Amino acid sequence: MFEFLNFLRTDDLDWLSVTVRLVLAVFLGGFIGIERERKGRAAGFRTHILICLGAAMTTLTSQYIVFELGYYADLSRIGAQVIAGVGFIGAGTVMVIKRRQIKGITTAAGIWTAAIVGLCCGAGFYEGAVLATVLVLLVEILFSRLENVIASRQTVMNIYVEYSESGQLVYIVDAIKKYGSSIIGLEVRNGAKEQDRPCAIFSLRLSKKYSYERLANSIKKVNGVLNVEKI
Numbered sequence: 001m002f003e004f005l006n007f008l009r010t011d012d013l014d015w016l017s018v019t020v021r022l023v024l025a026v027f028l029g030g031f032i033g034i035e036r037e038r039k040g041r042a043a044g045f046r047t048h049i050l051i052c053l054g055a056a057m058t059t060l061t062s063q064y065i066v067f068e069l070g071y072y073a074d075l076s077r078i079g080a081q082v083i084a085g086v087g088f089i090g091a092g093t094v095m096v097i098k099r100r101q102i103k104g105i106t107t108a109a110g111i112w113t114a115a116i117v118g119l120c121c122g123a124g125f126y127e128g129a130v131l132a133t134v135l136v137l138l139v140e141i142l143f144s145r146l147e148n149v150i151a152s153r154q155t156v157m158n159i160y161v162e163y164s165e166s167g168q169l170v171y172i173v174d175a176i177k178k179y180g181s182s183i184i185g186l187e188v189r190n191g192a193k194e195q196d197r198p199c200a201i202f203s204l205r206l207s208k209k210y211s212y213e214r215l216a217n218s219i220k221k222v223n224g225v226l227n228v229e230k231i
Contacts, residue, residue, distance in 0.1 A: 017124070021060065021124060022057070024121045024126065025052045025053045025055070025121040025129075026049055026052070026053055028114075028118075028130065029048045029049040029051060029052025029053060029114050029118065032048045032110055032117070032136050032140075033048025033049060033114070035137060036110060036140075048110065048111065051114050051118065052114045052115065052121070055115040055117075055119045055121075055122065056118040056119070056122035057122065058078050058082050058119065058122060059122025059123045060122045061078060062075045062077070062078045082118075082119065083115065083119075086112055086115040089111055090108030090109070090111045090112055093111065110136065110140065113136055114136075117129050117132050117136075120132065155208065156184070157206065158201055158203050158231045159201070159202050159204060159215075159216070159228060159230050159231065160200075160201050160228070160229045161200050161201075161219060161225060161228050162199040162225075162226045162228075163197065163198055163222075163225050164224040164225075165198070166198045169188065171222045171224075172219055172225065175218045175222050176215065178218060179206075179214065180210065181204045181206050181207055181210070182205045183203070183204060184203040184204060186201070187200065187201040197226060216228045216230075
């Protein structure tokens, strides 16, 4: 595809070839990170750049050991360690918050993919690196909108409700049933510490006649309800 760059795919790691690969890794990692930065995620613009650049340097180092120093080594060994090791960074972006909602998985997957893009840049696989970056941005930007549309039409969902007193639970249940929703499952927490508010996680099957917004507004009107969220 990028035949005009074939002269940079040489085993001879000259300054031009190395510079192009590293600069491309910086740009592609930055493109992936910009979308995460815009959404305020923990791993954003600079993090993705550094991961992609580091992965590219890993591949270049493997090639340097074999082609320049003449040592016998498996070119893929160091890169394989990057793929496994970057998982530790990705795990740091995944959080389980109070209501057991998991956040950060998409960012963690983006970090892992950015590392692969970096390996592609370091190996001179420019077509794969650019195409992968375009597809990642397509998934993170356009597909997120599609995901929101699908979620808005969802009839089975979990909602988190936080309230001031445990006695309010029966009124919350009544408010849910008022809108024709059936409770599939219920988990109640009364708070282990004094400052913790009682809360409940409802698994619901919503009536097709009513939206989540109308149900949430009905629950919020119950005296003592502090917070209602879909999870």
